[in-house]
Amino acid sequence: MERELNSMYGPPIELEMKTATLRLQPDDTLDLTQALEQSRAFGDPDAVLLLTEIPRVHEGRPLIAEIFPEHNIAVISCPTLGVFTTRRRILDTLLACTVRMRPTQERRDSSRYERGWARWNEALDTEDHQLLTGTRVVGGMRTVAGMVRGNEPLRTVPKLSGALAAASATGAFGVFYNSIWSMSMYLTPQRLVSIGVLAVLAITAWLIIGNRLWDVPKSQSLARVVLLYNLSTVLTLLMVGGLLYLALVMGIFLTAVIVIDPDYLAATIEREASVARYVDIAWLSAAMGVVAGALGSSFDKDADLRTLTHGQRERQRRYAEGE
Numbered sequence: 550m551e552r553e554l555n556s557m558y559g560p561p562i563e564l565e566m567k568t569a570t571l572r573l574q575p576d577d578t579l580d581l582t583q584a585l586e587q588s589r590a591f592g593d594p595d596a597v598l599l600l601t602e603i604p605r606v607h608e609g610r611p612l613i614a615e616i617f618p619e620h621n622i623a624v625i626s627c628p629t630l631g632v633f634t635t636r637r638r639i640l641d642t643l644l645a646c647t648v649r650m651r652p653t654q655e656r657r658d659s660s661r662y663e664r665g666w667a668r669w670n671e672a673l674d675t676e677d678h679q680l681l682t683g684t685r686v687v688g689g690m691r692t693v694a695g696m697v698r699g700n701e702p703l704r705t706v707p708k709l710s711g712a713l714a715a716a717s718a719t720g721a722f723g724v725f726y727n728s729i730w731s732m733s734m735y736l737t738p739q740r741l742v743s744i745g746v747l748a749v750l751a752i753t754a755w756l757i758i759g760n761r762l763w764d765v766p767k768s769q770s771l772a773r774v775v776l777l778y779n780l781s782t783v784l785t786l787l788m789v790g791g792l793l794y795l796a797l798v799m800g801i802f803l804t805a806v807i808v809i810d811p812d813y814l815a816a817t818i819e820r821e822a823s824v825a826r827y828v829d830i831a832w833l834s835a836a837m838g839v840v841a842g843a844l845g846s847s848f849d850k851d852a853d854l855r856t857l858t859h860g861q862r863e864r865q866r867r868y869a870e871g872e
Contacts, residue, residue, distance in 0.1 A: 550640055554647070565591050571601070579603070584622055596650050597622045598643050602699050604628045604692050604781075606774045607680055611688040613667050614646050614681035621650055628695030629683060638664070642681070649679060666691075689777065696781035702788040709793070709842070712752070716793060716835075716842030720801050723834020724808050727817045733829035734818050741832050748836040749790040755843035756786050793842060797835035798828075805830050 551564040569587055572580045579601070588597045597620070604626055605612035611629040616622075623646035630638045645662040649669075663669075667683050683691060706713075723729040733741070757763055762782050766775040809830075811822035820826065 550643060553640070553644055557644075557648070558651070565594075567591075571599075579624060581617065581620065581622060585620060588622075595621065596647055598646060599624045600627060600639065600643070601625070602627050604696055604774060604777050606777070607682055609685055609773050611683040611692045612680060613683055614642055616646055616649055616679040618650060618678065623647070623650060628699055629688070629692045630695060631691040632694035632698045645681070693777055693780045693784065696777060697784045697788070700781060700785040702785045702792065705785070705789045706792050706796070709789070712793065712842035715844060716797055716838035717800070718838075719841035720797050720834045720838030721804070723801060723830055723837060724805050729834060729837075730809075730814065730818055730826075730830055733833040734820060734826065736829070736833065741829065744836045745794060745832060748839040749787065749794055752790040752793070752839050752843040753783065753786045756789070757782065762786075790839065794835055794839050797838050798831045801834045801838070802827055802831035 551562060554562040554564065567587060567590070569583070571583050579599075584597060584599055588594055599622065601624060605615070605624070607615075612626060613629040614623060614625045617624075623643075625639070625642050625646065627639065630642065641662040641664070648662070663681075666687065667681050669679055669681050682688070723733075736744070764775045764778050764782075766772045805827050809827070814822040814826065818826065
C-alpha cells in the first residue's frame with residue numbers, strides 16, 4: 550500500500566501499522582476515542598485507517614466503510630467484503646477512503662478503486678460523513694460468508710478433542726458389529742444421506758445450545774447485526790459438523806477395508822463385497838459417531854467455541870479494558 554500511496558501523493562509517504570483491541574459502545578458502535586488515542590502514538594498522522602473484523606450495518610445494509618472527516622479516520626469492515634476478501638479488495642477499499650479524505654492534487658476519482666456491488670452515500674448528520682454500503686440481500690449474504698471465513702471452521706475441528714474421541718470410538722463399532730453392515734445394506738442412498746444430514750444438524754444444535762452461541766438482540770435496532778452473528782455461527786458450525794462427518798467417513802472406510810475381509814463381508818450380508826458396501830458401512834457408522842461426538846463435545850473444556858464466533862468476540866471487545 551505504501552507504494553500505491555507514494556505514486557498518488559508523491560514520496561516520501563510513511564505507513565505505520567498497529568494491532569489493538571477497541572471496545573464497543575452499548576449500541577454496538579466502535580469507540581473512536583480509543584482510535585484517536587492510538588493515532589497520537591504516531592504523532593499527527595494525515596489519515597487513520599482502521600481495518601476491523603466487526604460486521605457493521607447501516608439502516609439494514611452492510612456498512613463496508615465509514616469516513617469521519619473531522620478526525621481523518623476511516624473504518625473498513627473486513628467481513629462485508631465477502632469470503633474472497635483478497636488483499637486487492639482490502640487495498641482498494643483503503644485507497645478509496647484515503648482519496649476521499651485526502652484528495653490528491655490531480656483530483657483522482659476514488660471510483661477507480663471501488664466495486665460495482667458497493668456505493669458511497671452521505672450520512673444525514675453531516676455532508677462530509679460518508680458511508681460505503683452494500684445491498685441488503687446480496688451484501689448481507691456476502692457479509693455472512695465473510696464472517697464464516699473469519700470464524701475459520703477448518704481450525705475449529707481439531708480443537709474438539711472430546712467430540713473427535715467420542716465420535717471415533719462410537720464409529721468404530723460399525724466396523725466390528727455385523728448388524729451395522731446388514732442395516733446399511735438395506736438402507737437406500739436417500740435414507741443414508743438423510744441420516745447423515747440429521748447427524749450433522751444434531752451436533753450443530755448441540756454445540757449452539759451447549760455453548761450458548763445463539764444471540765438475542767437487546768433492541769430492535771440491533772436485530773439486523775445480531776441476525777448476521779447467528780447466521781454466521783450456524784453456518785460455521787454446520788461446516789464444522791460436516792467436516793467432522795467426512796473425516797469420520799474416510800477414517801472408518803479405510804479401517805473397514807483393512808479389518809473386514811471381503812469374503813467374510815460377502816458371507817455375512819449375502820451380497821457382493823463391493824466398494825459401495827464399505828462406503829455404506831462407513832457412512833452409517835460415521836452418523837452414529839457424530840451423534841456421540843455431540844455428547845463428547847460437552848467435555849471440551851479447553852475449546853471455548855464462544856471465542857470462535859463473532860458475537861462473543863464482540864462482547865470481549867465491549868468489556869475489554871483499554872490497552
